[in-house]
Amino acid sequence: MDSPDVNFLDPEGYVAQQQRVHFWRIVALMGLVVGPILVLTPLIAYRYRFSGNSTYTPDWHFSWIWEAAIWGGPIVIVTILSYFLWQNTTALDPFEPLPIDGEPVRVQVVGYDWKWLFIYPDHGIATLDELVFPEGRPLNLELTSETVMQSFHIPVLGGQVYAMEGMVSKLHLAADRPGVFRGRNTQYNGHGFHRQQFVARALPETAFSAWLDTTSSEARPWSDAVHDRIAERSTLQEMTEADDTGAAFRDVPADLFSGIVGPMDRDPDWRSRDRRDASVDAGPADGSAATATGQAPDPAR
C-alpha cells in the first residue's frame, strides 16, 4: 500500500475542507471560554489564599451584575455556536449531493466482516477494499451492510456514516486532486476490526476510464460462490491467501446491491422517503439547486 493520507486536518476534498474550517472556528471560539477559566482559577485561588490579606466577605453570596454576566456569557457563546452548527450541519448533510460540478460517479458499498465491497452499478464491476474514482467529480455512495453495523470513513475526504443491514445510507464525497487515501470501518465488529481498511484511489479522468476498461475485461466473473466467499468472516488478505477468489469482479448483476439490501418489510430507502416528503413542501428549491450545480438527477430521488 502506498503511504496514504489519513486525517481531515490535512484534507483532500470538499467536505473535509469545510470540516477543518469549522473545527478550527469552534476551537477558537471555545478558546475564548476556556482560556479565562484556566487563568482565573489559579489566580483567584492564589489571590484569596488563606495566608493572604485580601478582602474577606464570608456572607457575600449574590450579585445581579455577576448573575447577568455568568448566564449571559455562556448564552451568547452558545447562540453563536448554534448558528454555525445549524449552517454547517445542513450544508454538510452526508445524504445530500455536493454543490460541485461534474457528472457523479455512483458506487454502492457493502460492508462485510472485515472487508468492503464496492459495486459500480453503471459499469457492472465490483472491487474489494479498493475504491477507485475520478478526481474532481462527485462521488455518490450508497451504503449497506451484510453483517453487523459498520461505519464507513475516508477521513481526508469527509465524514463517516453507518452502514446497516437492510438499510441504505448515503454519503457524498469528492477528491480535489489525484491521490491515495485511507478508508476504514470505525465501528468495532470483532477481531478483524483493526485490519478492515481500504484504499481510496482518486485518479485523473483518463486513468479512471482506463481502470474501468481494464477491470471490466480482466477481472474475474462474479458468481454466487464468490458472494458466499466474501460474506465469510475474514479479511481480504486472509481470503486471498487462502484461495484465488480475487479482489475485482466483472459481470456483476445490476440488482446485486438491492438484492443484498433485501426484500424489505419497510422502506429500505428510509432517508429518501423523508426527502420526497420534504421536497413536496420545499417546492422547486431542491430541484433548482441540483440544476444550478449541474447535478445529474439522483436516481433514488
Add this chain to the structure above:
Amino acid sequence: MSLTDFIDALTGRMTLEALPFWKMVQNPTPENIVNGAIATSVAAILVLAAVAVLAVLTYFRLWRTVWFDWLTTVDHKKIGIMYIVLSFVMMLRGVVEANFMRANQAVGFDGGFLSADHFGELFTTHGTIMIFFVAMPFLSGVINYVLPLQIGARDMSFPVTNAIGLALTASGAMLVMASLLFLPFSIGGWTGYPPFTGKEYSPDVGPNYWIWAVTLSGLGTTLTGINVACTVYKKRCPGMDFWKMPLFVWASVTTAILMIFALPPLTVATAMLALDRYLDFHFFTTDAGGIPMLYANLFWLFGHPEVYILVLPAFGVWSEVFATFSGKTLYAYRTLVWATLSIAVISFLVWVHHFFTMGQSAGMNAVFGIATMLVGVPTGVKIYDWLLTMYRGRVRITTPMVYALGFVMLFVIGGASGILLANPSIDYQVHNSVFLVAHFHNMVIPGTLFGMLGAYSFWFPKAFGFMLDDWWGKLAASLWIVGFMLAFFPLYAVGLLGLPRRSVAYSEASYTPYTVVAMLGALVVLAALGAMFWQLYISIRNRDALNVYAGDPWDGRTLEWSISSPPPVYNFAVGPEVFARDAFWEEKRAGHAYQIPDQWEDIELPANSWLAPILFFSSFTLTFGLVWHMWWLVILSLLVVVGALVARSFVIDRERVIPADVVREEHLRWLKAVREAPSAPRELEVAPGNWGRPQSEAGVPE
C-alpha cells in the same frame, strides 16, 4: 440419562475451554502463550486474594462481625462504606486493565502483544466496570453516607431496600469478576451494540455476562434512586425546607430522579437483548424485522442521562468543598439549584448525539447538536459560581481542594471538546475515534472520579474518626491530575489524526509517540492509586494522632459536622431542627453549637436483615447459571430468591430500640470530648493536632 448427559446438564455451556489457561495448553502458539499467561496470572491473583481474605477473616475470627455488623446491616453509613470499598476494588481492576490496553497500543504499530479478542474483552470489561461498578457504586456510596446526615435523618426511607440495592450491584460486580475465571466476557464494548452482541454474531456466552452484570447493576441503581428521592422528600428534619437543603442534597435528589427515569430503558434494552439471545426473539436482529437502531436509541436514552447521573453528585460535592474551604457562603445557591435541575431536564433531550452518523436528517442532528451545547450554559454557570465562591473568601488548599481546582481546569477542556463533538459535521470525523475516548474520560475522570475522590478525602474523617494523611493525599491528587493529562491529551491529538477507538493495532507509525505518552500517563494513574492506598495505610497507622472524634475537622457548614466522628449508629442523639441553609455554621456563629439536649428518648432503628446477603448470593448464582445455561442452578437460585422474599414477609421484629440511657451516655461522652479538645486554628487543619473542633471562622466579622 447417561453420565455425559448428566454432566452436560450440570455444566451447561461450560467446557474446559472456559479456563483461562486452556487455549494456551491446547495450542501453544506464542500469541496464545502471552495472552494465556496474562489471563491465568490475573485469575490466579483473584483466587489467591479471595483465599487470603477468607483466611484472614477465619484466623482473626471475624465472621460474626462480618455477618452481623456488615453483611446484614441496613445502616446507611455502613452500606455507603461498603459501596465505596466495592468501588475501590473494581477501580483497581479497571486501572490495571487500562494499563494493559495502553501498553498494548504503545507497541500497537502493526500489532501489539495482546490478541484481538483479549483486547476486546479488556475494553469491554474496563468500560463496564468503570461505569457500572466504580463510578455508580462510588456515588451511591457517598450519597448513602452523607445524604441522611445532611438532612438530619436517622436512615434512608427504605433501609432494607437500600441493602438490596447494594447486594444487586455487588453481585453484578462479582459476575464480572467470575468472568476472569470462566472465560470469555463480551467483546462488544460497554455499550453492547447488537447485532454484534446478538446470537448470530456472538454465539459464545460473553455477551450473557455483560447483559446480566449490567442488568443487576441497573436494578440496584433503580432501587437506590427511588430510595434517595423518597428520603429527601420525606425524611428531612424540621425546618429544612427545599431551599435550605445543602447543595449536595439537591444534586443527590436530582441524580435520583435521573436514575428512576433513565435506568429502566437500560434494563428494558438488556432484557430485550436477552430475549433475542435466549429465546430467539428478533428485537435487534438483522433479519425477521429486527431493528438494531432501536437498541441504540434505548441504550442512549439511558446512556446520556447516565452521564449526568455520574457528574451531578460530583457537582454537589464541589459545592460543599468550595464553600467549606473558602470559609464562605456558596455563591448564588438558588442559581446552582436551577442550573442542576436544568442540566437534568436537558440530559433527556440529547441522546441522539451519540449516533449522529446513523443517518438522521440534518435538521434533526442540528436540533440535537444545539440541545447538547445548551448543557454548556448551566454547566458554565456552575463553574463561575464556584469561582465566585472562592472570590473574597479565604481559600485553604487541602486535598479536596486540589481535586476541586484540578477538576475546574480540566473539566472546561473536556467541555470544549464536548462542544466540538456536539457539532454533527465534526462528529462525522471524530466519532468512533480515540478523540471521543479522550473526551468522555475528560468528563468522567475530572468530573465524576475527582468529585468522588474529593468526597472521599472530605468525608473520610467523618466516617472513620480520623483524618487522611494530607501530604499523601495531595500527592495522590497531583498524580491523578498529571496522569490524566498524560494519558488523555495525546488521545485527543491521535484521535484527530484518525486512530479509531477499540483498535488493538494500527498501521500508522506516526501514532506511536502519542500512544507511548498515553501509556506513561496510565502508569502515573496507577501510581496515583498506589499513593491512595499508601495514604490509607499510614493514616490508619497514625489514626490516634489524626483523631477527630469531636467531629468537625474542616470547620464545616452542614449538619453532618455537628455530630461525632464516626457518628453514632442513630446519627443524631436528638433530632435536629434547622433555621438556616448552612445550619451548623450558623449555630457556631451564634454560639449555639454543642448544646446539651433537655430530654432523651429511646431511638427506634431498623433491625438487621439477612435478606440482602441472601439475595446477593442467590442473584449471583442465578445470573451465573443464566450465563452458562446451567438451568438447574437457575431454578435453584430462583427458588431461593422467591423463598427469601416470602420468608422476609413473615419477619415481625423489624425494629430495634436504642435505650435513652445509652444515647445519653454516648452523647455526653462525646460532648465532654468536644469540650476537652483544643480548638484548632485553620493553619493546623491538616496537621496532627486538629482534633475536630475548629476555631471557627464563623465568628470572624466581615
